[in-house]
Structure formats: structure tokens, C-alpha cells
Amino acid sequence: MTDMDIFAALQYAFIRRAFIAGSFIALVCSILGVLLVLRRLSLIGDGLAHVTFGSVAIGLLLKQQPSFVAIPVVMASSLGIMKLMQKARLYGDAAIGIVSSLGIAGGVLIASLSGGFNVDLFSFLFGNILAISRAEIVTSIVLSIIVLSVVFLFYNEYFSTTFDEEFARISGINVRKINSLLVLLTGITVVLTMKVVGIMLTSALLILPAVTALQIAKSFRNTMILSSLSGISSVLTGIYVSFALNLPTGATIVIVNFLFFTVAFLSRHAIQRRRY
Amino acid sequence: MNANSMSPILSVENMCFSYGPLEVLHEVTFAVGRGDYIGLVGPNGSGKTTVIKVILGLLEAGKGTVSLFGTNPSAFGDRHKIGYLPQKLTNFNPHFPATVKEIVSLGLFSKKRFPKRIIKDDEALINDAMTLTDVLDIKDALIGELSGGQQQRVLVARAIVNKPELLILDEPTTALDPEARENFFKILYELNLRENVTIILVTHDSASIGKYASKLLYLDKKVIFYGSFEDFCSSENMTHYFGEFTQHLICHRHD
Numbered sequence: 001m002t003d004m005d006i007f008a009a010l011q012y013a014f015i016r017r018a019f020i021a022g023s024f025i026a027l028v029c030s031i032l033g034v035l036l037v038l039r040r041l042s043l044i045g046d047g048l049a050h051v052t053f054g055s056v057a058i059g060l061l062l063k064q065q066p067s068f069v070a071i072p073v074v075m076a077s078s079l080g081i082m083k084l085m086q087k088a089r090l091y092g093d094a095a096i097g098i099v100s101s102l103g104i105a106g107g108v109l110i111a112s113l114s115g116g117f118n119v120d121l122f123s124f125l126f127g128n129i130l131a132i133s134r135a136e137i138v139t140s141i142v143l144s145i146i147v148l149s150v151v152f153l154f155y156n157e158y159f160s161t162t163f164d165e166e167f168a169r170i171s172g173i174n175v176r177k178i179n180s181l182l183v184l185l186t187g188i189t190v191v192l193t194m195k196v197v198g199i200m201l202t203s204a205l206l207i208l209p210a211v212t213a214l215q216i217a218k219s220f221r222n223t224m225i226l227s228s229l230s231g232i233s234s235v236l237t238g239i240y241v242s243f244a245l246n247l248p249t250g251a252t253i254v255i256v257n258f259l260f261f262t263v264a265f266l267s268r269h270a271i272q273r274r275r276y
Numbered sequence: 277m278n279a280n281s282m283s284p285i286l287s288v289e290n291m292c293f294s295y296g297p298l299e300v301l302h303e304v305t306f307a308v309g310r311g312d313y314i315g316l317v318g319p320n321g322s323g324k325t326t327v328i329k330v331i332l333g334l335l336e337a338g339k340g341t342v343s344l345f346g347t348n349p350s351a352f353g354d355r356h357k358i359g360y361l362p363q364k365l366t367n368f369n370p371h372f373p374a375t376v377k378e379i380v381s382l383g384l385f386s387k388k389r390f391p392k393r394i395i396k397d398d399e400a401l402i403n404d405a406m407t408l409t410d411v412l413d414i415k416d417a418l419i420g421e422l423s424g425g426q427q428q429r430v431l432v433a434r435a436i437v438n439k440p441e442l443l444i445l446d447e448p449t450t451a452l453d454p455e456a457r458e459n460f461f462k463i464l465y466e467l468n469l470r471e472n473v474t475i476i477l478v479t480h481d482s483a484s485i486g487k488y489a490s491k492l493l494y495l496d497k498k499v500i501f502y503g504s505f506e507d508f509c510s511s512e513n514m515t516h517y518f519g520e521f522t523q524h525l526i527c528h529r530h531d
Contacts, residue, residue, distance in 0.1 A: 213373075
């Protein structure tokens with residue numbers, strides 16, 4: 001396969017940086033992904049990633065760091081999706097579709113009006129975690145810790161609301177605030193994920209670890225743990241394989257994630273066949 | 277009826293509610309005392325679920341007043357005093373990866389402050405609720421792997437795990453076979469009799485409810501009848517309203 005073993009790869013600072021940032025971002029995506037998939041909001045990652053594209057265009061137009069522009073814009077858009085669902089009585093997929101297409105349209109218009117950007121848009125579309133900077137690592141770790149802390153502190157509120165929103169409301173849980181917080185955290189995470197797999201493949205990091213865990217999980221807590229393990233392992237494996245075989249990192253991570261899902265799916269069916 | 281049933285828990289006065297221009301509840305008035313077991317019956321679309329949702333603070337009454345433990349439902353803070361079993365789970369995902377025990381534990385969070393955590397002492401409460409509803413032996417099974425009747429018993433366990441003072445159940449027996457339905461009614465009867473839990477049971481099964489409930493609330497957008505079964509069964513007005521056959525159907529199993 002390759003003569004580059006994992007220890008040799010770790011000699012490179014950029015690989016170590018990619019492993020550290022990738023692990024944190026994968027963990028956050030895997031945890032949030034479980035909540036989003038179970039709420040049938042899987043494609044919110046895709047929709048917000050499209051908004052990220054528009055935000056990157058704004059950042060480039062204003063000659064600002066795209067991520068810093070993207071975070072507030074994407075967070076506002078995530079709240080916009082919530083409001084559309086509540087006030088315009090839209091299903092989640094329709095609300096996501098509206099915000100998603102607005103994001104892309106805005107990005108294309110801004111790029112067109114500014115006469116195009118002389119930058120490598122490819123890296124925003126498909127990510128390049130091997131080129132992650134020290135400042136971006138720190139940002140990723142800090143934001144990841146914030147997201148993880150919120151989910152940990154409100155774990156049972158999220159469990160209750162995800163299983164049965166009406167019962168959660170009767171239990172005194174402020175469902176509206178909990179839901180708003182979830183989409184805001186998702187917004188932050190989507191921007192972080194842009195560097196790992198890029199705008200086009202963001203939803204894969206949110207969806208695939210969660211659905212992999214759902215194939216074999218035995219409880220809600222177990223789903224969270226398995227999703228995290230699957231997400232982190234696939235990002236680390238994807239980074240290493242892409243480096244060793246000189247492949248695009250984002251796409252490799254997604255393919256590894258899909259392989260994990262396939263193994264989990266086949267295992268579940270094998271177990272069921274043996275049982276019956 | 278229990279001895280202290282005169283203490284007020286819930287009072288609804290002249291309550292009206294409309295979905296847009298469509299009025300579904302008109303001048304509804306009734307009061308529930310501590311220890312009462314109310315059978316709330318009425319035809320489809322009579323406003324039974326809407327009344328429950330207003331009482332629980334999920335909907336706001338357009339007119340009139342609702343007092344739950346002396347407080348407006350939307351401002352009611354002691355949520356642990358209420359147990360609720362919905363007509364059906366909204367957006368229920370049969371592949372939801374939660375065990376029976378995890379779901380029953382959800383009923384405890386109304387009593388807990390931030391951060392809501394299950395502690396060792398809660399285990400006994402969870403086990404008690406699972407034992408009473410006969411789901412202890414399937415506590416580690418995933419909810420989606422259970423039959424409709426088993427799922428319903430899990431949701432009952434979730435509703436009673438907190439030892440509520442008021443238990444509201446919205447058509448809980450629709451997914452149950454006759455034997456399971458009878459067992460279910462017995463569980464409620466025991467809770468009412470031994471634990472003095474006040475019960476409001478919305479049901480179409482007026483024949484069974486006559487056997488256990490102490491009062492009947494018949495709703496058809498307005499209160500048609502509210503009182504004891506004895507009064508209902510001897511009321512000529514009700515004979516006139518329902519016809520002898522229906523009145524007999526509701527009354528004949530009540531002893």
C-alpha cells in the first residue's frame with residue numbers, strides 16, 4: 001500500500017495538527033449528528049454549508065478571514081431555519097432548502113458582482129485540513145470544547161426533546177431555547193468542518209458517524225459513544241490514508257466514513273440473521 | 277371517590293378555544309378535586325385533546341380561566357406534580373435508539389434542576405414504575421423493538437415514575453388488546469385508590485371507564501354532563517340526550 005507508516009507520518013507537524021483539529025471537529029460532528037439525524041434534520045449541515053459558501057464570498061469581498069465572517073452569518077441562518085419552521089409552519093427540509101439556496105445564490109451573486117475572486121475556492125469547497133494553521137487549530141479546539149460542554153450540560157434536555165418534544169415541554173424544558181441552541185451549535189460546527197472536508201462534504205461528517213452508530217447501538221448513550229468513535233476513527237484514518245496515497249483528504253475521510261457505515265450495516269444484518 | 281377529594285387541583289371556568297375561526301371549546305366549566313378519577317369522553321372532534329392541551333399549558337385558552345394547582349398553566353412551575361401520557365407520540369421514530377429504562381427515566385427530569393442528572397436514588401423510582409407497569413424484564417430492550425402494547429406500558433411508566441399528584445392520559449388504550457386494556461385500567465385504579473393520584477382519563481371506551489372512574493365528563497365542544505356516574509345513569513336529561521341504549525352502555529358495567 002505505502003512505505004509511509006503512521007509513526008513516520010506523525011513526524012510532520014502538519015499531520016499532527018490535522019490529527020488534533022480533525023479529532024475535535026469529528027467528535028463535535030458525531031455528537032450533534034446523532035441529535036440532528038434523530039430529529040430528521042440531517043440535511044441542515046448541507047444547507048448551512050451552502051450558507052458558508054455565501055459567507056466565504058462575503059469574507060473574500062471584505063478581505064476578511066472567511067471563517068470569522070462565516071460563523072455569525074451561519075449562526076444567524078441556522079436561527080432563520082428555526083424561525084421558518086416555527087412561524088411559516090414549514091417542515092425542516094423545506095426551511096433548510098430555502099436557506100440553503102439563498103446561501104448559494106448570495107455567494108454566486110457576490111462573486112459575480114466583485115468580478116470573481118483570485119483565490120483557490122477549491123479549498124473551501126472540498127477542504128484541506130493538511131493546510132490547517134496553528135490559529136485555526138486553537139479556534140477549532142476552543143469552539144469544539146464550547147459545543148461539547150453545552151451538549152454535555154444539557155444532555156438530558158436534548159435526549160428528552162429529541163425523543164418526544166411535547167413531553168419535554170410538559171416536563172418544563174424550554175424546548176424553543178434548547179432547539180435554538182442546537183442549531184446555533186450546528187452552525188458553528190459546520191464552519192469548523194469546512195476546513196476538514198469542505199463545504200460540499202460537510203453533511204457527511206454530521207450524518208455518517210451517526211447513522212453508523214444507529215445500526216448497532218443498544219441505547220441512546222451508546223449511540224453517542226459509538227458515533228464519536230466512528231467519527232474520530234474515520235477522520236484519523238482518512239487523513240493518514242490520503243497523506244500516504246496522495247489523495248484528496250476530505251473525499252478520503254468521507255469514503256472511510258461510508259466504509260465504516262457499510263461494515264456496521266452488514267454486521268447488524270449478520271447478527272439479525274444469526275438470531276432468527 | 278377518596279376522602280380528600282374536595283381539595284381543588286384543577287378548575288376550568290368558561291373556557292373557550294378556537295383554531296382560527298373554528299371554535300372547538302365553548303364556555304367549558306368543571307373542577308377536579310384531589311383523588312378524583314375523571315373519565316373524559318365525547319365523540320371525535322369534541323375538543324377532548326384540546327382541553328387537555330390547555331390544562332397542560334401547551335395551548336392558551338382564548339377566553340375564560342384555567343387554574344392548575346392554583347396557578348395559570350402557562351406559568352405553572354411544579355411540573356413534577358403532573359404525569360402525562362399522550363394520545364400518540366408525535367413524530368415517533370420506531371428506530372429511536374433508546375432503551376425502556378432510558379425512556380422511563382425521562383419522566384424524572386421535571387423534578388430536577390440544572391444540570392439534570394439521574395442519580396442512584398432515582399434507580400428505585402425507575403424500577404418501581406417499571407415493575408408496576410410490568411416492563412422491568414424488558415428494561416434494556418430498545419423502544420422500537422416492542423409491541424404497541426408494550427410501548428404504551430413504557431409510556432405509562434414514564435408518566436408515573438415521578439409519583440405525580442395528577443395523571444392525565446389521552447386515549448391510552450387504543451393500541452391495547454382487551455386483556456392488556458383491562459390490566460391497564462386496574463393499574464390506574466390502584467394508583468387512584470392506594471396513592472390517591474388524581475386521574476383524568478380521555479377515552480372512547482365509555483363501557484370500561486364506567487367500571488373505574490368516579491366521575492364522568494362528557495364533552496361535545498361544551499360540557500354536556502359532568503358529575504358522578506350514579507347521577508349520569510339516573511338522569512332523564514341524559515337519557516333524552518344519548519338515548520337509552522347508549523346510556524345503558526356507559527352505565528351497565530359501573531358497580
